[in-house]
Amino acid sequence: MADRQNADRSSRVWFRLIRLEARMQAAVGERLREIGISIPQCDVLTTLTEREGVSQQELATRLYVTKGNISGLIDRLAEAGLVERRSAAADRRQHAIYLSEAGRRMAENAIAVQRRWIASTLGRMSEPDLETLEAKLVALRDIVREAEPPEPADAAKG
16 A cells, blocks of 8 residues: 555656656746747856857767757858857867857846846755755755666767
């Protein structure tokens, strides 16, 4: 009986997490659209604020998307003047991705939009509740990582 209750509760929690994530994405997405950017574009720009000069493949890996998805995103961001493709020093056939000045400003605006939304939501929770939530999320992340299949040896090299 306890196993059944745990399975039922686990399913309810799963669906709550999925619905909450969708609701949060929609709310932030709406605010980002107001400044002229989508969530995926924001992800690329804010990732580049952490480290520029990365390849499209590295961006795809860091953002958990396919190289094809990143390619289209980079195309649109480059057309909008927000990123630049530069030939990679090691291999002229590859490109390193950099923020333009306009891209840096857009990334900063997008980060500010997200921080305001976070302050109006998670920021309303008490410090002890945030600490507990963070600990539970980290524990869940670790369980999920353990359940992931190991990466093939060839993928780790590329």
